[in-house]
Amino acid sequence: MIVRFGYVAMSMELENASPSRTMTMATFSKLPDREAGLRRLERIAEENLHNTLRLLKHNRYMDVQVYRMTSKLIPLATHELLSDWNPYPALADRFAEVGGFIREHQMRVSFHPDHFTVLSTPRPEVYAHSVKDLNHHVTMLEMMGLDERATCNVHVGGTYGNKETAADRFLRQFGQLEERIARRITLENDDKTFTASETLEISEQAGAPMVLDLHHHAVNNPDNEPADKLWTRIARTWDRFGWNGLQQDAGSDANPDQAPGKRLPPKIHISTPRSDKDPRAHADYVDPAPLMRFLLDIAGSTPAIDVMIEAKRKDESLFRLMDELKLLEASGAPLRIRDGASMEVTS
DNA sequence: ACCTGTCAAGTCTGG
DNA sequence: CCAGACTTGACAGGT
Numbered sequence: 001m002i003v004r005f006g007y008v009a010m011s012m013e014l015e016n017a018s019p020s021r022t023m024t025m026a027t028f029s030k031l032p033d034r035e036a037g038l039r040r041l042e043r044i045a046e047e048n049l050h051n052t053l054r055l056l057k058h059n060r061y062m063d064v065q066v067y068r069m070t071s072k073l074i075p076l077a078t079h080e081l082l083s084d085w086n087p088y089p090a091l092a093d094r095f096a097e098v099g100g101f102i103r104e105h106q107m108r109v110s111f112h113p114d115h116f117t118v119l120s121t122p123r124p125e126v127y128a129h130s131v132k133d134l135n136h137h138v139t140m141l142e143m144m145g146l147d148e149r150a151t152c153n154v155h156v157g158g159t160y161g162n163k164e165t166a167a168d169r170f171l172r173q174f175g176q177l178e179e180r181i182a183r184r185i186t187l188e189n190d191d192k193t194f195t196a197s198e199t200l201e202i203s204e205q206a207g208a209p210m211v212l213d214l215h216h217h218a219v220n221n222p223d224n225e226p227a228d229k230l231w232t233r234i235a236r237t238w239d240r241f242g243w244n245g246l247q248q249d250a251g252s253d254a255n256p257d258q259a260p261g262k263r264l265p266p267k268i269h270i271s272t273p274r275s276d277k278d279p280r281a282h283a284d285y286v287d288p289a290p291l292m293r294f295l296l297d298i299a300g301s302t303p304a305i306d307v308m309i310e311a312k313r314k315d316e317s318l319f320r321l322m323d324e325l326k327l328l329e330a331s332g333a334p335l336r337i338r339d340g341a342s343m344e345v346t347s
Numbered sequence: 348a349c350c351t352g353t354c355a356a357g358t359c360t361g362g
Numbered sequence: 363c364c365a366g367a368c369t370t371g372a373c374a375g376g377t
Binding site for chain 2: 024025079081114117121123126133157158192193
């Protein structure tokens, strides 16, 4: 099983490379010239896209193929008071440049719209904002020229005291999304509300791939279901990406969308609890032990998987994990570290 | 250079 | 019904 590792948003190694520079509405509204303010927002966005490209080049150099872009590329992009502003035309070249680099080097990128995007909400205005935010993320991916393998990962949302009706509402409201948006969405199990098995159920019904977060599963798993017992079904939610995660020969070269280079393995998230007292918070680094236990459990049935590391120390935690995995390899663990941020695990 | 309160957005809990 | 917690990187305004 080939395992590729990725990280989120920013680098601890690259200096002055924030892809999330912003401007607050308080500052914007104090500017004397609104048009000049909008141009300033666009300049900040250009800088964020430029730094995203720098991060991608850093990833290329370090052989990191999996990366989650920040949602804050364009400051105030979906703010109510700026609804007349169309930020995309001025940024078209920058988006194309970033997307071109991603395609050229066959990287896997995603977005994770933050928790204000709630498709299970009973409030129409919250749903409308969520759709607007999803549209914003998908528009950025489209401007990068990336196909449906570039996804937006979201949570199912709140439960409002009744998981059943919240899940039904999610499915109904998910069904109302434009195809171009719905086809990009992946669903992640939550650390408080929808568990892995509940999210899986919803993923199957919505036809959206599921991202299994092992940390969330560890802290929100009332029935004590082992993650690997759910894995066969979770992997199948990725079927339409031509690599169902269960057969080496899945996908056909006759279908260009399923050509080997275009397949997309299932993805999981990993992070380590900060402390016993604060088990939901993310630690600086990742403990390899629980991750390796899971990977060894599924290695026999899964040809490839991507692992997104969600630790405070970002790419630094990824590189440290690789070092620790090298030590495990040296001590006889059934794994082989490949170039940079990937490895092969044998069952 | 460094510190602290605040930020556009939602939901949940406790009062 | 409302305030505060949750969580995050970075601004904004201060020293």
